[in-house]
Amino acid sequence: MIQVESLRKEYDGVVAVDDVSFTAGAGEVFGLLGPNGAGKSTTIGCISGLLSPTAGRIRVLGHDVMRDSRSAKSALGVVPQEIAVYEDASAEENVTYWGRAYGLRGGRLRARTSAALELAGLGDRAREPVKRFSGGMKRRLNFACGIVHEPRVLLLDEPTVGVDPQSRVRLLDLVREQAGAGTCVLYTTHYMEEAESLCDRLAIVDRGRVIASGTLEELRTLTAERDLVRLTGRFDPAAVSAGLAAAVPGVEVVSTDAAHLTVSVEEGSRRLPALFSALASLGAEIRETTLTRPSLESLFIKLTGKQLRE
Amino acid sequence: MPFLLASAVKDLRRRARDPLSLLLWVAIPLVTGLLLDLAFGSEGSGPSAHLLVADRDDSLVSGLLVGAFSQGELGELTRVEEVDAPAGRRRIEAGDASALLVIPPGFGADALAGRTSTLTLIRNPAQQILPDILEESLGLMLEAAFYLRQLARAPIALFSTAGLPSGAATYPDSTVASGAVTINELVARVQPYLFPPVIGLETAEPEPDARAERGFAELFFPGMVFLALLFMARGMSEDVWRERAQGTLRRAVVSPRGLGEFLGGKLLAGAVLLAVVGVAALLAGRFLFGLDLRGVALAVLWITFAGTAMLALFVLVQLHATSERAGDVLTTAVLFPLAMAGGSFFPFDVMPGWMAAIGRRTPNGWALDELSRILSGQSDLAGLAAAFAGVLAVAVAAFLLALRRLRSGFATGG
Ligand SMILES: Nc1ncnc2c1ncn2[C@@H]1O[C@H](COP(=O)(O)OP(=O)(O)OP(=O)(O)O)[C@@H](O)[C@H]1O
Numbered sequence: 265m266i267q268v269e270s271l272r273k274e275y276d277g278v279v280a281v282d283d284v285s286f287t288a289g290a291g292e293v294f295g296l297l298g299p300n301g302a303g304k305s306t307t308i309g310c311i312s313g314l315l316s317p318t319a320g321r322i323r324v325l326g327h328d329v330m331r332d333s334r335s336a337k338s339a340l341g342v343v344p345q346e347i348a349v350y351e352d353a354s355a356e357e358n359v360t361y362w363g364r365a366y367g368l369r370g371g372r373l374r375a376r377t378s379a380a381l382e383l384a385g386l387g388d389r390a391r392e393p394v395k396r397f398s399g400g401m402k403r404r405l406n407f408a409c410g411i412v413h414e415p416r417v418l419l420l421d422e423p424t425v426g427v428d429p430q431s432r433v434r435l436l437d438l439v440r441e442q443a444g445a446g447t448c449v450l451y452t453t454h455y456m457e458e459a460e461s462l463c464d465r466l467a468i469v470d471r472g473r474v475i476a477s478g479t480l481e482e483l484r485t486l487t488a489e490r491d492l493v494r495l496t497g498r499f500d501p502a503a504v505s506a507g508l509a510a511a512v513p514g515v516e517v518v519s520t521d522a523a524h525l526t527v528s529v530e531e532g533s534r535r536l537p538a539l540f541s542a543l544a545s546l547g548a549e550i551r552e553t554t555l556t557r558p559s560l561e562s563l564f565i566k567l568t569g570k571q572l573r574e
Numbered sequence: 575m576p577f578l579l580a581s582a583v584k585d586l587r588r589r590a591r592d593p594l595s596l597l598l599w600v601a602i603p604l605v606t607g608l609l610l611d612l613a614f615g616s617e618g619s620g621p622s623a624h625l626l627v628a629d630r631d632d633s634l635v636s637g638l639l640v641g642a643f644s645q646g647e648l649g650e651l652t653r654v655e656e657v658d659a660p661a662g663r664r665r666i667e668a669g670d671a672s673a674l675l676v677i678p679p680g681f682g683a684d685a686l687a688g689r690t691s692t693l694t695l696i697r698n699p700a701q702q703i704l705p706d707i708l709e710e711s712l713g714l715m716l717e718a719a720f721y722l723r724q725l726a727r728a729p730i731a732l733f734s735t736a737g738l739p740s741g742a743a744t745y746p747d748s749t750v751a752s753g754a755v756t757i758n759e760l761v762a763r764v765q766p767y768l769f770p771p772v773i774g775l776e777t778a779e780p781e782p783d784a785r786a787e788r789g790f791a792e793l794f795f796p797g798m799v800f801l802a803l804l805f806m807a808r809g810m811s812e813d814v815w816r817e818r819a820q821g822t823l824r825r826a827v828v829s830p831r832g833l834g835e836f837l838g839g840k841l842l843a844g845a846v847l848l849a850v851v852g853v854a855a856l857l858a859g860r861f862l863f864g865l866d867l868r869g870v871a872l873a874v875l876w877i878t879f880a881g882t883a884m885l886a887l888f889v890l891v892q893l894h895a896t897s898e899r900a901g902d903v904l905t906t907a908v909l910f911p912l913a914m915a916g917g918s919f920f921p922f923d924v925m926p927g928w929m930a931a932i933g934r935r936t937p938n939g940w941a942l943d944e945l946s947r948i949l950s951g952q953s954d955l956a957g958l959a960a961a962f963a964g965v966l967a968v969a970v971a972a973f974l975l976a977l978r979r980l981r982s983g984f985a986t987g988g
């Protein structure tokens with residue numbers, strides 16, 4: 265239902281998204297996982313018609329978002345990363361207004377408005393001015409405004425940021441419900457756990473590029489069940505790169521500089537003593553060690569040499 | 575309800591929750607009008623001096639003197655009203671006129687005989703300029719009368735020496751006619767030297783003939799209304815920044831009904847408010863200046879229409895600024911020259927010709943000119959249609975360009 269082909273977006277020469285391609289189907293939650301500045305919002309902006317791509321092609325339900333933008337936009341529901349509601353209006357007025365923007369009217373508009381508010385847990389506060397809402401409530405209203413017209417394709421840009429754990433669970437349930445009802449959901453996040461618990465397939469993005477994509481299972485196998493060991497201290501990058509793999513069989517250096525070293529290794533906890541002594545003989549000084557079990561996090565670290573939430 | 579209407583209603587609701595600025599906009603024309611009214615007095619008859627004359631002489635000479643105030647350029651500036659002396663004093667005390675001229679009995683006979691006599695001019699202390707003009711004019715006239723008497727010794731002698739034929743209340747027509755003709759010719763010849771200040775005053779105000787028929791209200795009021803419209807349009811145009819800041823503009827961009835109706839709704843909401851202010855302004859004009867409400871329905875429509883065009887123009891300017899602050903500066907930089915050239919500070923009638931010619935070609939100046947015509951009952955269908963087409967063209971162009979800018983990244987800060 266969403267097809268993104270070789271999407272590229274530059275801002276005044278700065279490349280924000282570079283050769284990104286993916287597809288997402290009906291009833292599927294497709295995740296875009298990546299750190300700050302990875303290009304998630306830019307990708308969503310290009311799909312929703314907010315931004316015009318520098319190159320590439322995007323189709324929503326087969327409609328080209330540039331050439332047939334009205335049809336594409338009609339199919340989309342957008343929940344932007346930044347809350348976008350009228351503070352001086354009530355929750356109900358907000359949802360109703362955006363419902364009209366998608367052509368709803370009359371009884372159906374009323375029914376959909378109260379359903380969306382109910383889903384977002386704002387049914388009893390519908391008539392209150394949004395000014396008085398908490399941050400989390402505004403976020404849920406932001407969500408309600410995006411789903412009022414029952415879009416077939418839903419774009420969610422980090423919808424749970426700044427939401428209390430309870431509301432978060434509720435929002436994630438909502439997303440699952442939407443997908444369960446056949447909606448195609450594109451979900452961006454930098455929360456690993458969300459991506460793991462929610463997404464059927466996902467793309468890991470960093471600095472505008474897709475560095476890995478597939479189902480959760482496929483991505484897990486990419487890490488080859490290896491643990492990641494991250495060390496900080498003082499290292500001689502040249503000596504470590506050259507000598508460590510020979511000293512400890514099965515160890516793979518992911519990245520290294522004078523203060524950091526990341527290696528991947530099977531059964532990391534058992535190999536730690538050997539790793540430490542080998543490093544000592546290579547003149548390294550170790551101050552801190554972190555061991556990460558195979559996960560999207562370790563995959564991300566393996567692929568980029570850095571943690572997701574840096 | 576179509577999205578266009580929903581957008582307008584949404585904006586009106588938001589405005590209603592911020593009644594202070596709304597009140598301010600309605601108050602601008604009212605307060606301006608009130609101030610101008612206090613400054614110029616409320617005769618409702620233009621920036622003219624109101625001269626009360628108590629002619630206790632009632633002679634030919636005093637008649638000529640009084641008549642001089644209603645002739646030529648001075649006449650356009652002065653409204654003369656004959657009163658009796660006590661009533662005149664009372665009215666001056668009540669601030670009801672610019673000055674009271676008291677002509678004592680025997681003034682005519684004294685003047686003709688060359689004897690001194692004293693005229694009394696009582697000024698309204700509350701007024702500055704107009705009594706000055708009257709006083710100076712009177713002084714000049716008396717001087718002129720002196721020279722005139724020298725120049726016209728013969729015809730004047732005719733009156734004084736011949737005296738009234740016995741039993742007649744007035745001089746014979748033939749005597750008056752020949753005397754008057756001679757004096758008129760003399761006056762015509764010496765007039766350029768006799769009334770320099772009056773002439774000097776007039777040069778600042780071309781088209782005295784057209785102006786003479788217009789009152790103060792008709793001269794200044796349309797400009798005031800347009801000043802209010804410009805301020806209001808500028809104020810309302812800031813809303814695009816608010817929509818951008820709260821992210822709702824982005825939602826509008828990504829929704830299929832999107833921007834056309836969203837922006838159209840903004841203009842529609844603006845039009846409603848402009849109409850309300852237009853009605854308020856016209857009512858104020860009616861009660862403060864006794865403005866003739868001949869074309870009031872048309873005037874309200876025209877104010878609404880022209881104001882909406884200004885709103886579209888200001889929105890366009892806002893959308894090309896790099897920040898809200900820059901938009902503020904930019905729209906102000908547009909507003910003042912437009913208001914100045916477009917006749918909102920000084921009526922076209924008192925501008926130098928070349929400036930008025932430019933001013934009448936600004937969109938607001940063009941619309942203002944038409945409003946003046948509507949209010950004075952001088953508008954005709956062809957002129958109205960031309961002005962409508964012109965202002966509409968400006969509005970549509972501004973709207974389309976604004977829409978293009980909204981689509982090309984204003985919402986995302988690009
Ligand atoms: N309007 C803009 N002008 C210039 N550069 C921009 C603009 N918007 C985003 N960028 C840049 O594009 C890159 C991608 O930004 P984007 O907002 O898409 O990232 P993101 O993955 O959504 O990050 P976050 O998790 O912080 O929301 C960043 O380097 C950012 O600085």
Ligand SMILES: [Mg+2]
Pocket residue numbers: 304305306345421
């Ligand atoms: Mg983002």
